[in-house]
Amino acid sequence: MQMYDLILKKRNGGELTTEEINYFVAGYTTGEIPDYQAAALLMAIYFRGMNGRETADLTIAIVDSGEKINLGRIPGVKVDKHSTGGVGDKTTLVLAPLVAAAGVPVAKMSGRALGHTGGTIDKLESIPGFKVNLDPGAFIEQVRQINIALTAQTGRIAPADKKLYALRDVTATVDSIPLIASSVVSKKIASGADAILLDVKCGSGAFMRTGEEAAELARAMVEIGKQVNRRMVAVVTDMSRPLGRAVGNAMEVREAIETLRGGGPPDLRELCLTLGAHMLILGGKSREFDSARRILEDLLAGGGALQKFKALVEAQGGDVTVVDNPGALPMAKYRREVAAPADGYVHAIDTLRVGRAAMVLGAGRAAKEDPIDHTAGVEINKKPGDFVNRGEPLAVLHTNREHALEGAAGMVAAAYTLSENSPAQTPLILETIS
Ligand code: URA
Secondary structure (H helix, E strand, O other): OOHHHHHHHHHOOOOOOHHHHHHHHHHHHHOOOOHHHHHHHHHHHHHHOOOHHHHHHHHHHHHOOOOOOOOOOOOOOOEEEEEOOOOOOOHHHHHHHHHHHOOOOEEEEEOOOEOOEOOHHHHHHOOOOOOOOOOHHHHHHHHHHHOEEEEEOOOOOOHHHHHHHHHHHHOOOOOOHHHHHHHHHHHHHHOOOOEEEEEEEEOOOOOEOOHHHHHHHHHHHHHHHHHHOOEEEEEEEEOOOOOOOEEOHHHHHHHHHHHHOOOOOHHHHHHHHHHHHHHHHHOOOOOOHHHHHHHHHHHHHHOHHHHHHHHHHHHOOOOOHHHHOHHHOOOOOEEEEEEOOOOEEEEEEOHHHHHHHHHHHOOOOOOOOOOOOOOOEEEEOOOOOOEEOOOOEEEEEEEOOHHHHHHHHHHHHHHEEEEOOOOOOOOOEEEEEO
């Protein structure tokens, strides 16, 4: 087999066979296929696309490039959840203990922040002492004991994806639906999931800008599930405004704890209940959506979800006092309000700009090796539909980098659009695909 022939075939709109896809992924992972040929094939896939069978084959080839976690020692259906990335998206911090408290085992591997989007592992590390690198034996044992463990994804999972993603990043081939779908799903399958719930974001803070694009990506991922025998549900959700009010690691943990106590911002609570209800159904704990949702509402109101979060923090060496007293989480040294320039309704918030401002303040990373300031972030005081008087704070910046305040304030101010009339309310949950 020659790489040249694969590139030519895809460039001309042909369909790659399973053997050809395996040859490409295995050869690129070992370094036998050079970057320039892999890049040419990725660009051909970008323009010509892949059908469902090719996308599923690419997914499995990526899974087979590395270690596969066997969660067989954990009884029950292991349901994983993936979000395509957002701003203020602390859903996992609420959802994981919530569904674990309802009896669905949660053995979850998560990632770190990159660019304007946050990562669950950095958020958890803002809890003093919390260990995010569990060895596979301890990870599985913890789930057997308390039904929940959260750990950082190791480099041994799907190494082909790591290499391909780095190449896509520098060859303008990231935003290809079959490439994103295979990248996301391969990591979940290699992590041992029996069933997967996908939260596919759309809007200014997401990969997919429009609901149609997000739904197309969602359908491609659900189609892979059908081909590889994993139950999947995808929910398309709006990320054209930050989720909740906190953007930044320790701030988001505080907000997640409020939500686990039965309070929290309505949009975050609603998203967690919706995603959680689908997870209970996928995990065989409920037959229909409304009763699943009621189980979760009771766990938030009755303290069961909060207790599960406390058990998780304790098991992973974190300071449990922060669960009862979230004010004990670390705080930034500097704060600055971003004032409204006029009276009016908040019409829209450019989420990408808010995410970038949080990154500049220290909450995220421009490059993989950048350090994180867990205390930094943006507190959103006014959301779309809220009325604001001139001079009132739209948002508050938190940071230890005093020099970053000026630039970040400009970015957050520019993110807000005010209008005379109240804007139409848009739904948070746009579509469910199963
Ligand atoms: N997230 C991933 O894991 N992979 C992609 O290709 C895009 C987003």
